[in-house]
Amino acid sequence: MIGSTFLLALAPSGDSSKGDSDGSHGGYTDLGEWVGDVLAPLYRSGEDQLGISGVIVAFLLLAGAFFSLVSAIGIVRMPDLYTRMQAAAKSSTLGVTCLVLAVAFHFSASPVALTVAVETVLILVFIFLTTPASAHLIGRAAYFVDVPLWERTAHDELAGCYDTPNHDISKNQRLTPSASSPKDTVEPQRATG
């Protein structure tokens, strides 16, 4: 999948001599030229020729901006620390992934393409390794210091499993009866639209 996309980015897409509009795709030797001619109305407008690599770069930049905006809206609008953390972790990871892949595609025709690709992969590996771990650490610490959940939270599986004097979570059994814990609030009638 990724390899075929790289082939698309590296494929020559300049000439329009191979039958743009007649619909016959018999003369194409590889998939990149065919996709380049299919996507021709996107980028072939006179001298503003973007190329298939440029189209991919522009699409990835817009997708990365969209997902970054989604994560920012989530961190402002979500009602709870834990839901905010979910929005900030997952969506921003996808947005930065799109932006960094845009860098790799933008440098795909330059002499330093391999170095840029290796650095890009390093950035992606570090972000994919560290973002879920940091979200987990912060969520666990926030549960320990009693950051309140949303009042309309349906179910809290850790309620009652938390040993207050030791600040530790027991593994299997509930330490206190769950009915006495104020966090275990299950609302039978939720306002679902």
Added chain:
Amino acid sequence: MILESVDNPILGVVIAITAGVLAVGMLMAAYRLIKGPSLPDRVISLDLIGTLAVGVIALYTIVSGRREMLSVAIVMALILFLGTAAFATYLHRRARP
């Protein structure tokens, strides 16, 4: 043509839109950083600001056409995790009596 170093006007417009959206996102994260009710809110908003800064560095790499800033992005992706883990450890230790 908006940007001088990018030789395509469509790509220049796309880069300008992306930069504006990233700036708006960082401002919204800064709003949560200032307003956030608890300390973990501020920590995750700082994490989001740093992650968006990696995206800004990627955008700057496209604009400038030079690849030196990508090393900064690598280091930043690592330092972000260290900062968040340090804050989580601090919260744990503060919670213990």
